[in-house]
Every structure is written in C-alpha cells, then in structure tokens.
Amino acid sequence: MFADKDISKFNNIETPFYYYDTDLLQKTLHTCADAAAPYQFHIHYALKANFNPVLLNQVKEIGFGADCVSAGEVRRAVEVGFDNKKIVFAGVGKSDKEINEALDLDIFCFNVESIQELEVLNELAVKKGKTAQVAIRINPNVDAHTHHNITTGLDENKFGINSWDLPECADTLKASPNLKFIGIHFHIGSQITNLDVYKNLCVRVNEFAAWFEDKGFKLQVLNVGGGLGIDYYNPDHQIPDFGSYFKIFNEFLTIKPGQEVHFELGRALVGQSASLITRVLYIKNGKKKNFVVLDAGMTELMRPALYQAYHKIENLSRISNLRSQTPIKYDIVGPICESTDCFGKEVEQPESFRGDIFAIRSAGAYGEVMASKYNLRDAIRSVYSYEI
Numbered sequence: 001m002f003a004d005k006d007i008s009k010f011n012n013i014e015t016p017f018y019y020y021d022t023d024l025l026q027k028t029l030h031t032c033a034d035a036a037a038p039y040q041f042h043i044h045y046a047l048k049a050n051f052n053p054v055l056l057n058q059v060k061e062i063g064f065g066a067d068c069v070s071a072g073e074v075r076r077a078v079e080v081g082f083d084n085k086k087i088v089f090a091g092v093g094k095s096d097k098e099i100n101e102a103l104d105l106d107i108f109c110f111n112v113e114s115i116q117e118l119e120v121l122n123e124l125a126v127k128k129g130k131t132a133q134v135a136i137r138i139n140p141n142v143d144a145h146t147h148h149n150i151t152t153g154l155d156e157n158k159f160g161i162n163s164w165d166l167p168e169c170a171d172t173l174k175a176s177p178n179l180k181f182i183g184i185h186f187h188i189g190s191q192i193t194n195l196d197v198y199k200n201l202c203v204r205v206n207e208f209a210a211w212f213e214d215k216g217f218k219l220q221v222l223n224v225g226g227g228l229g230i231d232y233y234n235p236d237h238q239i240p241d242f243g244s245y246f247k248i249f250n251e252f253l254t255i256k257p258g259q260e261v262h263f264e265l266g267r268a269l270v271g272q273s274a275s276l277i278t279r280v281l282y283i284k285n286g287k288k289k290n291f292v293v294l295d296a297g298m299t300e301l302m303r304p305a306l307y308q309a310y311h312k313i314e315n316l317s318r319i320s321n322l323r324s325q326t327p328i329k330y331d332i333v334g335p336i337c338e339s340t341d342c343f344g345k346e347v348e349q350p351e352s353f354r355g356d357i358f359a360i361r362s363a364g365a366y367g368e369v370m371a372s373k374y375n376l377r378d379a380i381r382s383v384y385s386y387e388i
C-alpha cells in the first residue's frame with residue numbers, strides 16, 4: 001500500500017522507474033530466515049529473480065547463499081560479497097568458459113543437468129587439478145500446476161537428468177576422479193501457490209535419495225530448488241507463508257542425520273518489494289476500447305507480454321476517487337510498437353488523465369532483470385525507499 005507521502009514524492013521523479021521498498025524486503029528476508037532456522041535449512045537466493053546490487057547486499061547480509069545460472073551471476077554474487085562456499089551454479093547449458101570461471105572461484109556446488117556436462121566438468125577440473133563438488137539435477141516428473149511456460153520438472157522439459165538415465169549417471173560419477181558427488185537437486189517450476197505440489201516433490205526426492213544410497217552413494221545435500229509463489233492479486237498481503245512451506249519439507253522429506261536440506265528461493269523473497277512506477281502519457285477513448293498509454297512498456301516489465309502474467313495496476317494519483325466514482329475499463333498499454341505491449345485488458349480504474357502516476361505492483365522478481373533495450377529504450381532506473 002502506498003502512503004500519500006510516497007505518491008507526492010513520485011510526482012517529482014522522472015518516470016518510469018522501479019521503486020524498491022527496502023524495509024519490506026528486509027522484513028521478508030527476516031521472516032524467511034526465522035522460519036527456516038528451527039529446521040537448520042540452507043537458503044540460497046536465486047539471483048535470476050533480481051540481481052540489483054542494493055537488493056543483493058540486503059540478501060547477503062542476512063546470511064543466505066546464492067543460486068546462480070551464469071558465470072555473470074556467479075561473478076556478481078562474489079563481487080557483492082556472498083561467501084563462495086555458499087554459491088551453487090545451475091543451468092542446462094554452462095559453457096566451458098563459465099565452468100572454468102566457477103572452478104577458479106571454488107564455489108560450493110555445480111548443479112549438473114546432463115551426463116555430458118558431468119564428463120566436461122570432470123575434464124576441466126582435471127586440467128586445473130581441482131575437485132568440483134556436484135549435485136545431480138534430477139527431473140522428477142512432478143507437475144507444479146503453474147503456468148506452462150514456467151514449469152520445469154516434467155518429462156517434456158529440457159531441465160535435469162531423467163530417471164531412466166540415472167544408472168549411466170551413477171557410472172559416470174564413479175568414473176570421474178575430479179568430481180565429488182554431494183547430493184541431488186530438483187526444481188519443478190516457479191510461482192507455485194498450491195503447496196501440496198511440494199508434498200509430491202518430497203515423495204520423489206525420498207525415492208531418488210534411496211536409489212542413490214542403495215548404490216552406495218552418501219548424500220550430504222538434498223536441494224529442493226525454489227518456486228514458492230506470491231499473491232499477485234493482493235500485493236498488500238506481502239509476505240509469503242514461509243512457515244507452512246518449510247513445515248512441509250520437514251514433515252515429508254526423509255532427512256538422514258548429517259544431511260542438509262537446501263532451497264533456492266527467488267520470487268518469494270523479492271517479488272513484493274518493488275513496483276514499476278510509470279506515468280500516463282495519453283488517454284485514448286475509442287468506440288470499442290479506452291486506452292491508458294503509459295511511459296513504461298514490455299521493455300521495462302516483460303512478464304505480462306511474455307506469460308500473460310497478471311500484475312495489479314493502480315492509479316496512484318486517483319486512489320481517493322476509487323470508491324466515489326464509477327470505474328472505467330481501460331486497456332493499460334505501453335509505448336512499444338507491439339500489440340502484446342499491454343499490462344492488462346479491460347482493467348477497472350477511476351477516470352484517468354495525462355500525467356497520472358500508475359504503479360504496477362509485485363514487480364520485484366523477474367522485472368528489472370528482464371528489461372530489454374528493444375526500440376532502443378533508455379535503461380530503466382531504480383529508486384529506493386530510503387532515498388526519498
């Protein structure tokens with residue numbers, strides 16, 4: 001919820017920009033850390049959700065590790081000061097250059113996604129005289145019941161090693177002197193709001209762990225990935241229910257003495273802490289449609305265009321008119337030369353005018369980091385609550 005003082009300050013700032021509520025971020029991080037502490041669960045923050053250095057600094061201060069999917073993210077994590085020994089590196093297509101860089105940085109673990117990658121990693125580690133710690137990312141064929149574009153744990157997805165390839169994978173691990181196999185890794189998808197899905201994941205993790213133990217492997221790490229969703233419809237119910245989430249893993253995972261459970265959370269930690277603040281350039285009232293044309297578009301926040309994702313849209317300049325006026329239905333669009341450049345269709349808003357300030361809420365995850373230069377747009381700026 002925006003306070004009147006924020007709104008009047010926004011009027012004096014050039015739009016568009018991401019507005020970060022660093023107090024809310026702090027509260028969210030603490031709530032997560034406190035919920036994980038009784039179980040001694042290990043949290044790695046998924047940098048892909050947002051690698052803004054101010055945010056990363058707050059995440060690092062809380063003591064979380066980093067989950068990276070490129071050498072660039074590994075480098076960023078190290079630069080910000082994350083402990084190398086708390087960095088995991090996932091990704092279905094790590095290049096030799098990226099692997100070498102991560103080997104040089106002595107990261108905690110490579111989450112390996114294919115048998116060929118195991119072979120390449122071993123070869124590169126041999127050349128450097130190093131031992132790489134690895135977790136095998138397994139595709140558990142568990143349906144995350146989320147948007148099909150952000151589901152990752154089904155047989156048809158490109159991620160992870162399929163169960164039928166595990167015997168060959170075990171042989172490769174045994175034949176790779178410079179790999180230290182420390183555990184198994186899963187990530188079934190993102191924006192998961194039905195927590196029962198995680199019970200199914202736990203059942204599968206237990207089965208795979210038993211399979212490896214039967215073959216004589218000792219598993220130090222069970223990494224269950226991330227995916228916990230946020231409430232895009234009620235951005236003011238801001239902090240996800242980390243307590244219920246962790247409780248499921250504590251109840252349903254078979255955790256052996258000395259075994260560590262690792263998580264890779266992105267969206268749930270940062271998603272509600274930012275809004276895209278933008279100004280109305282034009283109002284176009286037509287016969288069939290009324291349009292609000294904003295100065296931000298899909299180049300600043302791509303999720304609606306890419307996944308038809310819902311983000312709550314608020315006209316901050318007219319909030320007090322919301323209850324007193326009959327709302328008007330607008331298509332809320334951006335300035336980009338693409339018809340998909342639309343944040344929402346037939347969205348009810350109070351009558352809106354050129355110059356009004358709009359907030360597109362819940363934009364802290366996969367917002368700023370997915371911005372593009374399409375149409376040679378200016379880079380999107382960030383403003384932090386402690387600055388204004």
Ligand code: LLP
Pocket residue numbers: 046048049067090150152187189190191225226227228264265266267268303365366
């Ligand atoms: N671990 C792995 C291996 C992942 O692939 C991901 C996200 C995460 C952790 C963090 O997931 P989270 O807790 O944030 O759900 N751009 C899409 C989301 C893509 C997610 C990719 N992987 C969106 O805007 O919804």
